[in-house]
Amino acid sequence: MTLEQPRGAVLAEEGRLPPERVALVDLLDRLLAGGVVVSGDLVLSIADIDLVRISVRALIMSVRGPDEE
Template sequence: MTVVEPLAERRIALVDLLDRLLAGGVVISGDLTLRIADVDLVRVDLKALISSVNEDVPSPWDPRGEVRP
């Protein structure tokens, strides 16, 4: 019988973690509801996409389609 040991504790720098997350992109979403006496007064639905930008890829909004040096 093989004994499986738990994963060793690894320390990862915050910069490395952010680099990994931004390389693939992160989606953040949430709901906020302001309610008084069981009556919903305000409801806000928040969604954000956070990703890194590659300057080698031309922007779809650039009419010339040129890559900046």
């Protein structure tokens, strides 16, 4: 990779990225159409003693209305 060539162009040449640009809105639309699962854990501790543990799992996806095709 040279300094003149952007990273996206290098990834497209390697076949790991489509050659055309994808807008952020289009990418978000594709993700929400299929659904995205977000998960995470949060642990609060003092002196290596776990006091609180919170686990979060969320499914985020778009919902079609009755008039959409």
